[in-house]
Amino acid sequence: MFTYIVSLAILIGINAILAVTLNFILGYAGIFSLAHAIFFGIGAYTAAVAAMKFGADFTVATAAGMVLSGVISLALALPALRVRGEYFVAASLGLQMLALTVFSEWKSVTGGIGGLIGIPPARLFGFDVSDPVLFLALTLACLAIILLAIRALVRSSFGRSLKAIRDDETAASALGKNVALLKTLAVVVSSSFAAVAGSLYAFYLSFINVESFVLEVSVQIIAMVIIGGTATLLGPVIGAVIVLLLPALLTYIPYLPPTEIGSIQQMIYGLAMVLLMIFRPSGLWGYGSDSRARGEP
Amino acid sequence: MTGEILFQAEHISKTFGGLKAVDDVSFALRAGIVTTLVGPNGAGKTTLFNAMTGHLVPDQGAVTFLGQSILGLPHWRVARLGVGRTFQDLKLFSHMTVEENVTTATEAGSWLWQTGGRAAQAERTERIARALDATQLQRRRNARAIDLSYAERKFLSIARIMASGARLWLLDEPASGLDRGSYDRFVSLLRNEVKSGVTICIIEHNLDIVQSISDRIAFLDQGKLLAEGEPKQILSDPALAAIYFGERAS
Numbered sequence: 001m002f003t004y005i006v007s008l009a010i011l012i013g014i015n016a017i018l019a020v021t022l023n024f025i026l027g028y029a030g031i032f033s034l035a036h037a038i039f040f041g042i043g044a045y046t047a048a049v050a051a052m053k054f055g056a057d058f059t060v061a062t063a064a065g066m067v068l069s070g071v072i073s074l075a076l077a078l079p080a081l082r083v084r085g086e087y088f089v090a091a092s093l094g095l096q097m098l099a100l101t102v103f104s105e106w107k108s109v110t111g112g113i114g115g116l117i118g119i120p121p122a123r124l125f126g127f128d129v130s131d132p133v134l135f136l137a138l139t140l141a142c143l144a145i146i147l148l149a150i151r152a153l154v155r156s157s158f159g160r161s162l163k164a165i166r167d168d169e170t171a172a173s174a175l176g177k178n179v180a181l182l183k184t185l186a187v188v189v190s191s192s193f194a195a196v197a198g199s200l201y202a203f204y205l206s207f208i209n210v211e212s213f214v215l216e217v218s219v220q221i222i223a224m225v226i227i228g229g230t231a232t233l234l235g236p237v238i239g240a241v242i243v244l245l246l247p248a249l250l251t252y253i254p255y256l257p258p259t260e261i262g263s264i265q266q267m268i269y270g271l272a273m274v275l276l277m278i279f280r281p282s283g284l285w286g287y288g289s290d291s292r293a294r295g296e297p
Numbered sequence: 298m299t300g301e302i303l304f305q306a307e308h309i310s311k312t313f314g315g316l317k318a319v320d321d322v323s324f325a326l327r328a329g330i331v332t333t334l335v336g337p338n339g340a341g342k343t344t345l346f347n348a349m350t351g352h353l354v355p356d357q358g359a360v361t362f363l364g365q366s367i368l369g370l371p372h373w374r375v376a377r378l379g380v381g382r383t384f385q386d387l388k389l390f391s392h393m394t395v396e397e398n399v400t401t402a403t404e405a406g407s408w409l410w411q412t413g414g415r416a417a418q419a420e421r422t423e424r425i426a427r428a429l430d431a432t433q434l435q436r437r438r439n440a441r442a443i444d445l446s447y448a449e450r451k452f453l454s455i456a457r458i459m460a461s462g463a464r465l466w467l468l469d470e471p472a473s474g475l476d477r478g479s480y481d482r483f484v485s486l487l488r489n490e491v492k493s494g495v496t497i498c499i500i501e502h503n504l505d506i507v508q509s510i511s512d513r514i515a516f517l518d519q520g521k522l523l524a525e526g527e528p529k530q531i532l533s534d535p536a537l538a539a540i541y542f543g544e545r546a547s
Contacts, residue, residue: 157404168388168389173371
């Protein structure tokens with residue numbers, strides 16, 4: 001039971017990183033991306049390949065994933081963000097489809113549909129982080145660092161400019177903000193941090209394949225952000241906890257056939273989203289106090 | 298310096314489909330005065346504003362600010378040169394606080410920190426405080442823009458442009474919908490800013506406001522500049538009055 005709880009906590013931590021990083025562009029900059037799972041995947045594959053082929057430790061493998069993810073996001077953001085938001089949504093969906101095909105077809109690097117098996121345990125400062133409790137500590141440390149970094153960014157002039165762009169691009173531009181550049185940088189930062197989640201995921205499971213990075217995962221990350229509360233620091237973490245705990249809780253409900261849990265889970269997500277949009281459009285954490293609505297924790 | 302030409306538009310034209318919104322307009326804005334663009338709906342006032350700020354690229358003509366061509370520059374670059382504007386629909390950053398709205402206007406760069414060190418920071422802080430004081434928004438500094446009253450929102454749009462340090466203010470119907478008290482405060486605020494060296498160009502429909510605030514008036518109709526001059530001269534012209542009130546001179 002303890003191992004199960006630790007395992008669940010690690011997955012919650014990894015998903016919380018994904019939600020927090022997506023919220024950076026969705027909540028603070030108003031950029032709606034359907035490709036967040038791809039940057040998660042790029043981080044995972046890069047870290048796995050770096051560890052398996054080059055013996056890279058956790059920091060080097062993660063840094064490599066962050067750089068590659070940032071560069072690829074730049075290729076998406078540079079052309080797509082020069083126009084209005086809906087084009088970015090379409091472009092991100094295109095990237096999601098394209099990258100998924102690359103993940104499943106580039107067999108020599110990604111292992112194809114079968115994925116990569118036998119990823120070595122994460123090594124950090126010369127020590128193996130194979131113990132689940134230690135890995136949980138590593139995951140929470142990464143989450144904390146990313147939360148602090150995003151908090152600093154949001155409170156800086158960069159963050160204020162992003163919020164201004166989110167609220168009104170034309171007015172932001174009329175105040176001298178280079179909207180396309182700022183949005184591009186926001187996407188690069190978000191994608192790079194999402195790669196950290198991918199690296200943790202690859203090292204923790206020691207196996208990755210394309211199924212972990214499909215469109216449904218991108219949609220699930222969006223659900224975490226919306227349920228928890230956009231433009232709040234802790235809302236997406238709460239969203240990740242709820243979305244990840246729900247299937248676990250459903251297994252404890254008696255008389256519920258295990259084969260139906262997936263469908264019931266989807267219905268609950270759908271219903272929760274509809275109810276939230278009606279009664280708490282700012283999400284569970286993003287509603288109720290001015291400070292939260294302003295994007296403070 | 299009063300009288301210096303700050304902004305100049307020469308032979309500006311802009312067509313949307315078959316509609317000539319601005320038709321060969323030339324005019325200049327002189328430093329340290331209030332110039333008002335008047336004319337009936339559809340006269341081309343806002344299109345001219347958009348062409349002046351880079352929000353629209355004119356089909357032909359030249360636009361200069363402080364002697365430098367700004368034609369074809371993106372509007373964020375025009376803004377950084379010192380041309381600020383407000384919008385008819387205000388375009389506030391609704392979910393940001395009053396203070397954040399004003400603070401972001403003072404930040405020329407958008408990185409983690411601003412250049413210039415403590416002296417520049419102190420100067421920005423002073424500009425923020427001055428803008429909030431002048432618009433009487435100091436006590437509402439922590440309120441979100443979306444939670445302000447209509448008059449407060451109008452003043453916030455002015456506080457933002459004031460804090461930006463823009464030398465030329467282009468204000469699109471800034472006094473519409475203001476109650477008498479707010480209107481008086483608004484006029485006095487603009488007069489103070491003009492005294493301190495700001496140049497203002499306003500689009501306005503209300504002729505009482507036009508009369509009380511303008512040093513010069515430019516009259517547009519159907520995309521053409523029909524007349525330009527002192528308020529008394531323009532407002533007493535019966536032909537222009539007939540056009541303004543919907544009659545056409547035969």
